[in-house]
Amino acid sequence: MAYAPQVVQAARERLEQRRQTADSQAAALQEKLCARIPRLLDIQRELTTALPAITRIILQGGDAAQIEEIQQNNLALQQEMADILHRAGFQMDNFEPQYTCPKCKDTGYENGKLCCCYRQLLQEEACRHLSSLSAVKLTDFDSLNMAYYEETVDKRLGVSPRQHMQDIITYCKEYAHNFSLSNDSLLLQGATGIGKTHLALAIARVVTEKGFSVVYGSMLPLLRQLENEQFGRSEGDSMAHLTTCDLLVLDDLGMEFDTAFSRSCIYNVLNARLLEGRPTIISTNLSAAALQEKYGDQITSRIVGGFVPLLCVGKDIRQIMRRRSMG
Template sequence: MKPAFEDMNLQIPAVTAEPEDYTGEDGLLYCGKCRTPKEAYFPADKATLFGRDRHPAECDCQRAQRMEREAAEQQRKHRDKVEELKRRGFTDPAMREWTFANDNGRNPQMKTAHFYVEHWEDMKAGNIGYLLWGSVGTGKSYLAGCIANALMEKEISVRMTNFALILNDLAATFEGKNEYISNLCRYPLLILDDFGMERGTEYGLEQVYNVIDSRYRSGKPLIVTTNLTLTELQNPQDTPHARIYDRLLEMCAPVCFSGENFRRESAQNKLNRLKQLMND
């Protein structure tokens, strides 16, 4: 039976010399490209180990190649992670394009979105959300999508949905309604788009309150977009709406969108383009 050290000796790989490599004055093998050693001596207190006085070492070329491979692998893992977050976080694939990079620069509130992303840790710690309110087509949903995409790029999980879809899901879930709502509350950030557009039935209002109240009790931030005015939110028509609106105003800082209607402008541009094509 061979001594244990002989087996261990076999496990120490030998350095593979390339044709351009050479032996330096110190007796070590050097890389012929970067002129740095491919070997290193063991420390003085271990002059030899398993019959050898040296061990393989990375030259500058090998180190650069390793770091490049590791960076590429890290980037691949990052892309996969972001892709998975966006797949689970958005209810509409078009929302993936709602990014700061695609912004036309005409929304005066976009700086508010940048601020939220840049100060995300403070927003999360303080349970601070936004209530984006204003007229139809002023860019509220797009701004919320920019926040969602930017945070997902930081590998932060976000869910952007609306109450029409939530109520449909709850109606189809005969069991596990509480679990469904709990899942919404697990996201570090929840974005509810087009709030107030859902049907105001007694059942619907109760479920809306359950979702918002559960989010409130989770201590996690919420962003809401709505076409309702701040006056309407501050002066609810009845008790069920008052319960909901009070929670929202407590959780979310109001941000007014009073700019031009981008959807109407886009529709007019398409009409003008069509007229030009017809004239041509």
């Protein structure tokens, strides 16, 4: 998979950061222990002279008995060190850097191949990069102000808009906190400004914090990026990241310009994710009929047939805020 240079750079910086942290923590602990128990420092010095000593003997023609003696001495020193550390409440391991990935020691490579930890970082950074193209910011569930939802019972809903929204929030919280790749896809519908985007981004935040790869954003900048890559104006393989990330959150579907290119991108992404069983969240102010009118059968059937619909109702929060700030 191709990655944009800034994605590779960010992933490499994170690996480097991990390695430096592990090295400096180990060095700090060694220094502290050696200051407390000077004998540890002597042992370390003696151990580091062993290898050059053996090399010298081999280069001079080799004396098996001498080499054996040095090796026995080394083993005894290591045992003494282990005993000292044990008495001080530590283990030999504590003297070694504790790498996040012991397989590649946070270098990103194992046996000349990309280590899985590096692949994971590249995927995370690619998702972060794509998400950063949109102006949307992640948020949390609790900052949604319930005062904007009516308390009186709505006949069509059978409950008050506030209760209805409360139920949707509970559902979305559970969805996010118990997230797995087998989660359903969600369609958050409703008029502009009643909290759909807020909910979608709150889910994206929790799922991101759980360590899943999440791309979130408005359709428009994502499509622009796909177009730039298609025509060689930008490097990367965003289509692959959009289809393979653990969760894709498409905000405000329907606000993008309708072109043959945008339509085929939306279809390809949704179809690939549905076939692979990867969850997607769409927020839109279009009804099923309006989706049908804008996108036609192919896309609408994928959404209507494959997504759990959640209808948000309430007053337009932005309008109320505007009115308040004016008054």
